[in-house]
Amino acid sequence: MSDPQFFPIATSLDFGEVAAISGATLPEGVDPTRAITGAAALENAGPGDIAYMDNPKYTQALAATSAGLCLVSARFAERVPAGTTALVSPAPYHAFAKVLARFFPAALKPGSVFGSQGVAPGAFVHATAVLEAGVTVDPGAVIGPGAEIGSGTVIASHAVIGPQVRIGRDCSIGAGCTLQAALIGNRVIIHPGVRIGQDGFGFAMSPRGHMKVPQIGRVIIQDDVEIGANTCIDRGASRDTVIGEGTKIDNLVQIGHNVVVGRHCVIVSQVGIAGSTTLEDFVVLGGQVGLAGHLTVGMGAQVAAQSGVAGDIPRGARYGGYPAQPALSWARESALLKSLVANRGKGRTEG
Template identity: 40%
Template structure:
């Protein structure tokens, strides 16, 4: 719990109204009660304010001037209401880590380093020489391979698999079913068409503050590392190939796939179902629209769409043109018919002229 005044100070907001009201949580405009705070980031939702019962509203100053605020509702004015609401909600939901220790049903290998401040659930399996940081939480069915290193405040949800020698930094979150460190997709094909598996001797390294969604796969390097840099956020069902580098604070949306040895610089955004070819360099701040296929390097700041991906505005124009293709085909057919008719008429006139001349 905290007072509205304390929450406003936390997000560097400007307080208007009674700041001494104690609030216990954050909720949306329709559900928030008098002891809760809510937020408005989109003018399209302003009509919901009339029925809102929240004790305080997080809102931008320009939007506050455009809206009718219910009487008695305190305001926390900030430039980015969505960000401020996220920070406040995280603060209100935060609970101290409560270590439960190692469950008797967990299997721990030899020479592991496990602090007292951990929670390891039944069915978790740690290989040999695993090193855990403080306040690590391993849920049921988690498997951590030999010689892996896991930093402080890491949460591995149920049935996460971490292959041997993987390295996870601090405050990493991995959701259920994800696999870190599996073999990359690499084969050599002989003249008979047989595929011979290549050994993958590298590792996966995950830096601090990375979150990986459910059912993702991050392959280890053929040699060296597959590297997910600090602050990257990866949605569900994402495939990251061997020796890929994902830059700081990059966002990768569900069902995207990155082929081996591609490097993403910082703050790249990949939309859902985006596919990146291997051995590419994607510059800082690049944005790739959903379902695009990228086959070449991208300069920093580029915004691309389509398959193959091209400059976004050009793709939009091409998409509009594509929708007109049936009409264009009909027009071309009609023009061809008219040309054929004119040509036939012209040929007939020429033939008629020749016959007149012969007479």
């Protein structure tokens, strides 16, 4: 349930407006002017709320919901109770997200704690930094020499923007972030505690000790990227670390030096990517996946959670396990192992 103190509703919507936003059509006889005053989960929704359902696990919750309006796929439409209007959509979750964005725009990205544009008292902006009109800098933030920040961008409290860093327009830099040796595109969301551009883990190893290798590359983050809290992205060693357009990175991810992540990838929490590995476009990595260095994961490939990747993965492949292998082989191997263990235990019992 939404809390009006934290996420106040920015606008009111009626059934007709919700249908237009979601790209669906209201059933015949439904009043398009009926108001929707909030959004909630199926089990919490009331007559003034919109909810959604797109997973068979929640069919009982759907049958019991009191929501005024519910976005559902066609296969669940008949399960919507009589007091709820079914709004059929081929992608209910996406449609619900569009409605939520209209209701709660402040929840889309970290905003200003101070609540107003401009440089707040207690912030420090170096005299050589360049801020376009409409930049917000919260108390305690530091903008270093030569940094450039585009209009509409919010720098939250205690973020540190290093020398010569470039940040595009309509970005959100969360509280306590540190950015150095980085070029950031437009509409980038960086959640609190993220570290970008620190030197990569590079040492020339020898029996007499390990010599630190200067890391002289940058981090390039393209437009519409989102980076979760406490993620670390190292700058390149001799070339750039790159995060491609539209990629979404969860919390607590480690990306090593010289890594290249393609466009519209999804990287779930606690993934670790070693240096000089390349992810092509639309790659998906499940939680806690580990990738060795100098690998290539092909376009559209998906890797199951907790897998260990030690070699290249072809385009479009589905991999899982440790070491990671094609998903079908992994499933067969797991089933065979389970069968062998069960049969061995059965033999001992019979003996």
